[in-house]
Amino acid sequence: MKTLVVPSDSGVSAAAAILASGGIVALPTETVYGLGADALNPAACAAIFEAKDRPLSDPLIVHVPDPDWIFRLAEISPPAARLAECFWPGPLTIVLPRTRLVPCIVTSGQETVALRMSAHPVFQAVAAAFGRPIAAPSANRFGRISPTSAEHVVAELEGRIPLVVDAGPCAHGIESTIVHVTGDRLRILRRGPVTAEQLAEFGDVQEARDGIAVPGGLKSHYAPRTPLVISDGLLKPGPNDGLLAWDGTGEGFRRVEFLSPAQDLREAAANLYAAMRRLDEAGLDRIIAERVPETGLGAAVMERLRKASAR
Ligand code: TXA
Numbered sequence: 510m511k512t513l514v515v516p517s518d519s520g521v522s523a524a525a526a527i528l529a530s531g532g533i534v535a536l537p538t539e540t541v542y543g544l545g546a547d548a549l550n551p552a553a554c555a556a557i558f559e560a561k562d563r564p565l566s567d568p569l570i571v572h573v574p575d576p577d578w579i580f581r582l583a584e585i586s587p588p589a590a591r592l593a594e595c596f597w598p599g600p601l602t603i604v605l606p607r608t609r610l611v612p613c614i615v616t617s618g619q620e621t622v623a624l625r626m627s628a629h630p631v632f633q634a635v636a637a638a639f640g641r642p643i644a645a646p647s648a649n650r651f652g653r654i655s656p657t658s659a660e661h662v663v664a665e666l667e668g669r670i671p672l673v674v675d676a677g678p679c680a681h682g683i684e685s686t687i688v689h690v691t692g693d694r695l696r697i698l699r700r701g702p703v704t705a706e707q708l709a710e711f712g713d714v715q716e717a718r719d720g721i722a723v724p725g726g727l728k729s730h731y732a733p734r735t736p737l738v739i740s741d742g743l744l745k746p747g748p749n750d751g752l753l754a755w756d757g758t759g760e761g762f763r764r765v766e767f768l769s770p771a772q773d774l775r776e777a778a779a780n781l782y783a784a785m786r787r788l789d790e791a792g793l794d795r796i797i798a799e800r801v802p803e804t805g806l807g808a809a810v811m812e813r814l815r816k817a818s819a820r
């Protein structure tokens with residue numbers, strides 16, 4: 510199969526047509542690029558798992574075209590309604606008890622469904638033209654680095670999908686925050702652009718420990734092929750090591766990628782995956798990653814670095 514990359518002006522109607530015919534298509538969101546299919550069509554969703562080599566035990570996020578779909582897809586509670594009202598459209602995924610409308614393949618047989626509404630204008634235009642919810646995991650091979658540009662999607666899935674809608678780099682650059690809502694309890698399953706501090710206003714926040722809570726949250730994830738090591742501050746660079754730098758100069762390293770010269774955590778998150786990919790392609794022995802401060806978005810960045818370093 511030939512993979513076409515098209516700009517968003519011509520891509521929107523082409524993508525909606527593919528979705529309507531039960532196909533899969535890569536779409537931009539404000540977090541990372543997603544691989545979308547009709548969420549209410551089990552066979553279409555199966556094609557997502559196939560293209561990504563993703564195990565069927567790892568459930569998909571359902572992206573709604575408008576907030577009212579939440580009532581058809583999930584049993585909604587007052588705190589969940591407040592979260593959707595405040596953060597949608599945006600980078601927050603809410604896990605709730607599912608209704609019968611949601612196919613089992615989407616939830617991997619679980620009784621909960623993960624819902625989000627993307628704020629990306631191109632994604633929204635496709636969702637509006639299609640008029641139904643879109644199941645979309647990140648558009649990478651299973652276990653690999655999430656794509657933050659159309660070129661990354663092509664590097665991951667060329668020949669496996671018919672179309673990528675190219676809308677340039679993603680604004681956030683890391684995946685949505687996932688929160689499981691039960692009563693007033695909010696359990697963060699994956700850290701992301703919406704921080705624990707922001708969620709605390711809506712209920713009793715519990716942060717799940719790394720790598721256990723999300724079914725797909727295997728300890729190793731978002732991984733480059735080159736071994737990645739988190740710096741303890743004492744690591745000496747070898748002759749063929751690269752640095753993913755936060756506050757270091759990179760002296761002594763063969764290759765350096767600076768996450769944010771201005772030490773801005775938003776910029777660091779937005780650059781993270783593209784920088785990891787460039788280091789991964791440089792033929793290095795190791796990628797040494799400097800720690801970033803674990804406040805706000807920094808917690809989400811460190812969660813990704815820990816998973817990328819797990820072997
Ligand atoms: O920003 C994002 O969330 C991107 C864009 C494309 O929307 N999507 C994304 O999807 O990151 P994915 O599939 O790569 O990661 C979703 C995670 C998986 O680890 C999956 O296990 C978890 O969400 N998940 C999905 N449904 C769940 C559920 N019902 N309960 C708990 N975790 C769930």
Ligand code: MG
Binds near residue numbers: 646647655
């Ligand atoms: Mg993913």
